[in-house]
Amino acid sequence: MRDGKGASRAPVLRFTNCRILRGRRLLREDLWVREGRILDPEKLFFEERLVADQQRDCGGCLLAPGFIDVQINGGFGVDFSQATEDVGSGVALVAQRILSHGVTSFCPTLVTSPPEVYHKVLPQIPVKSGGPHGAGVLGVHLEGPFISREKRGAHPEAYLRSFEANAFHDVLATYGSLDNVRIVTLAPELGRSHEVIRALTARGICVSLGHSVADLQVAEEAVQSGATFITHLFNAMLPFHHRDPGIVGLLTSDRLPPGRHIFYGMISDGIHTNPAALRIAHRAHPQGLVLVTDAVPALGLGNGRHTLGQQEVEVDGLTAYVAGTKTLSGSIAPMDVCIRHFLQATGCSVESALEAASLHPAQLLGLEKLKGTLDFGADADFVMLDDSLHVQATYISGELVWQAEEARQ
């Protein structure tokens, strides 16, 4: 028997009898993992001259990169925007429960809140790797308070702010530390937004346009200043108009910086966007589509009243409204439900649907080397799906972190 080079080496795991999403296609290939990363088996064979230590038969399942949710406000009763003493456990609970939806990384999202809330909550949500304890935290998504009054949606009017006075200093004063922040959604029509966008982008924070009444020109200028994302396309923005497409026009704009394209979030729960609108956006710009859940704390709970930010919401089936109104208050469809609905509504390929929930959000955040792909060297965060895209098992760093009941036998 061949002995290892020196001390015992990390075991090589080989997932067989599966199809994997790689190079934008579903291939009949095995997936090799070592030390939490996807391994190149050809290199292992010819250079290290090793074979796999363990094999796992995937029963013909699909292996896709773990899903990445860049907009989720809470779930299972937890509200990320609530300034409790122990925000960390709330985040941990959600992180653990979303594993069953196939989500392996996420951005906890805070809606418009008073500065005290940001100051208290943000330091308690550090960037964290995923594992058996739950999905990884990539950083916080701050949706507001620098948004349009007219398009605030479910956000509380009392806490909306502007940065006309001191631009970036106002931002810092409002949020406190930006250390754990990954994405900021703001309305570009607010005065001095360009300075803010540039300052945020310079710190590696992704700027997203949303909850805004900006026209296309203002939106294009914001992108030229560094904005790269649109928060829940169609919702909380001016509707598409043929003489002024507004923010929606960014999907086909020819005034974006060369080599760059815009990413846009879509809530594909069957409620927030009409399937026809979903199809128009997808056909116009499939490469930029990012599936998000925009899930509220009521995700995973039953019908009834729950808290979201500083307001109450009413849940009825798959719909959540601001209590007492007809304003939608976020979705409660899990990520895998969104993917299946997206696939069915657009008639797109399985590869496209899976990429919209993995590769595209990773590209948005500049993480596509390590996340959102099954390329060699990437983190071994992946999800095992059956042919109808139901999650059978979830893996983080090559370790099984969740498994469906039937599969457990």
Place this chain on the structure above:
Amino acid sequence: MAALGPAVSSCELRVSASSSRLSRLGTRCCCVRGAAPLSQTPASLSPRPLLASPFLTCPLQNTMKLIILDHYSQASEWAAKYIRNRIIQFHPGPDKYFTLGLPTGSTPLGCYKKLIEYYKNGDLSFKYVKTFNMDEYVGLPREHPESYHSFMWNNFFKHIDIHPENTHILDGNAADLQAECDAFEEKIQAAGGIELFVGGIGPDGHIAFNEPGSSLVSRTRVKTLAMDTILANARFFDGDLAKVPTMALTVGVGTVMDAREVMILITGAHKAFALYKAIEEGVNHMWTVSAFQQHPRTVFVCDEDATLELKVKTVKYFKGLMLVHNKLVDPLYSIKEKETEKSQSSKKPYSD
């Protein structure tokens, strides 16, 4: 014409001294003549299935066999079955590896697919098989999709149970190319020589990268590729001639001649002229595969299209022998039936 090898007591070695074209094709399989010890009937010309396993009763037969199947898929399957039977009947083990020489290119793909199928069905194992590939491009990164390392990994190694340490492919990026070639020859020696070398033929009649004009006693070395070969390979490099490597490391004609048995796969009309030159004309260094006319044990496996340039007489003769030659692949052995196989071969000279 000198005898091609020692005569074996139970078999007759037939070497024709006449200059007829047929005789230059080598000896006929002695088993046709029915000199086998287990046979009860007198020898006759008609090719009757007299032996279950020609290997066991005539281990040292010196033959050239031309196997002709109708289509590419059948030729590939026949070749794969032959290799399978050879490996299994060799009874390889931890102290006795079966050494196999292997080719690349489009011709052997069907054969590899069948071998993989046999492994997946549990009928064949490569655990005690050592492989030596014929060639590799110089200067192409190992991970390049067109390198022969990639070819072997994607089309064969990754699907079977061979251990990486038992595979040998020349390294076209070695610092000292000739030393790499010499080391390859030594590895073959150390493994006990090649039991069965499987190869293909180029449209210019070359074996491996032994281009027209190569010495017929050559050893593993660096070769510059002929224009014919570069043109033939361009289709793997987006049709861009500039991208095709111009040099390669290759086993020599002599290296392959040292193997105990050689099997050449030749399919397709574009190889027909090369096959004609290889077996109906003389031994000539411009058509290096012709060297195997002087090898004691060669099998050419072809499809109909590859025989298009041969004499009708040749084709008819060898097609007539298919009944006998098919005994080499039927019965088809499996590692699942090790016990049955042993009793079968000693008790049942006739197959059903």
